[in-house]
Amino acid sequence: MPETRSINQNLVPRLLPDFRNAGTVLRIILLVNGVALLGAASQAVSLADLENSLVQGSVLLQPALLTSVLLLYALNATLTKTQYRQGVLAVVVLVAAVTVMIDILGGDLFSASGDPGAFRYLRHALLGIAFSSILLAYFHLRAQALSPAKQEARLQALQARIRPHFLFNTINAVLSIVRADPKRAETALEDMADLFRMAMSDQHELVALSKEVELARQYLAIEKLRLGERLKVHWETQNMPTDALIPPLILQPLLENGVYHGIEPLSEGGTIDVKVYRVDDELHLEVSNPAQRQITPRVAGHKMALSNIRERLALLFDVEAQYQVEQDATHYQVHIHIPYVREQTT
Numbered sequence: 001m002p003e004t005r006s007i008n009q010n011l012v013p014r015l016l017p018d019f020r021n022a023g024t025v026l027r028i029i030l031l032v033n034g035v036a037l038l039g040a041a042s043q044a045v046s047l048a049d050l051e052n053s054l055v056q057g058s059v060l061l062q063p064a065l066l067t068s069v070l071l072l073y074a075l076n077a078t079l080t081k082t083q084y085r086q087g088v089l090a091v092v093v094l095v096a097a098v099t100v101m102i103d104i105l106g107g108d109l110f111s112a113s114g115d116p117g118a119f120r121y122l123r124h125a126l127l128g129i130a131f132s133s134i135l136l137a138y139f140h141l142r143a144q145a146l147s148p149a150k151q152e153a154r155l156q157a158l159q160a161r162i163r164p165h166f167l168f169n170t171i172n173a174v175l176s177i178v179r180a181d182p183k184r185a186e187t188a189l190e191d192m193a194d195l196f197r198m199a200m201s202d203q204h205e206l207v208a209l210s211k212e213v214e215l216a217r218q219y220l221a222i223e224k225l226r227l228g229e230r231l232k233v234h235w236e237t238q239n240m241p242t243d244a245l246i247p248p249l250i251l252q253p254l255l256e257n258g259v260y261h262g263i264e265p266l267s268e269g270g271t272i273d274v275k276v277y278r279v280d281d282e283l284h285l286e287v288s289n290p291a292q293r294q295i296t297p298r299v300a301g302h303k304m305a306l307s308n309i310r311e312r313l314a315l316l317f318d319v320e321a322q323y324q325v326e327q328d329a330t331h332y333q334v335h336i337h338i339p340y341v342r343e344q345t346t
Contacts, residue, residue: 016079016087017139019072023318024139031138032065032131060106060124064099068132071098092132099128173226188225191218195252206245206316206341209283213237213276216251220272223259230269231259239277245341246283247312254287254334257306262289262332283340288333306334313338 017024036057044050071094072079079087103124170192178185195218217235224231251274258272270290277284313321317338324335 016084016091016136017143018318019069019076019079021318022320025069025073026319027138028069028135029065031135032061035131035134036061060099060103064095064102064128067102068095068098068128088136091136092129095132096125096128100125170222170226177225184225188222191222194218195222207248209240209244209246209276210242212246212248212251213240216255216274219252219255220259227259227263227269230266231263232269232271234271234273236273236275236277241278241283241340241342243342244278244283246285246338247309247316250309250336251285251287253306253309254285257334258287258289258332262291265292266290278340279337281340282337285336286333288331291327291330291332309336 019025037054040050040053040057044053072091075090075094079090082090100121103121170188174185174188195215220231220233224233255272255274262272263270273286273288275284275286310323313323313336321338322336326333326335
């Protein structure tokens, strides 16, 4: 069965970092070296003394840091299955053990300070514990500040803001055809029910891409009922991976933005182009729509949705996700690329 990852606000958010994420690895390297630099600077009496301390410290720090990062990368899948406290303990012990092991293997290379062997190993182990504890505390605070519970609360507020006139216009459009084309009216009501059911349901961290595309098609079918031939949609999904997972409600807000700001202002309407495809280990989503220069800009409308998308992508994928906007006098395009995450079967 495909696995969806719940971020229901009643669940404890994941506070242990993803050690396979490029952003996490980059933060670890920068923070560790930053703390080491501050420590050396606080004890240096001159610039030459600072340089000497950094060189001596890096002899042990860099091998221990890189080895620890590689081991945490390899053990990431196991760490994600453990409870948070157990994971913290495992990370701290691993870093301390790696530091001491490299110290032992280095032999006299790390004994320039004249420390007795046992004390030197203890001191380096404590440094490893201190560095790892500082990093875990940082990621803990960061995860709380950007916790899925808070993001979900904002998402639910956004969902409650699904434009009231969209609901009213849909109902009016259905009423206008209920006698002439009852089957089409019934389908439109079913699509609207599915859309609102998805918007108001408990959200998941990742959902099946196929379901997200189906929801987007249902939304566009509702809007086409209202706009008729003014709304045209061109889909390119032949290279879409069927087993991909993406954050929920990503496509629909982009399409709503395209309809509201791109199609409705044009008396002749226009075409929304949607592309979903995979390139190596990345999943790409592109939505483009017509645009025009307006003397009086329309109400901001669903910009909150676009901001929410960017924040959720940053929360889930960090620097591995990109949200790009290209705009000129006639077109507006949003291009999202995120890591290709597959459905897990059991």
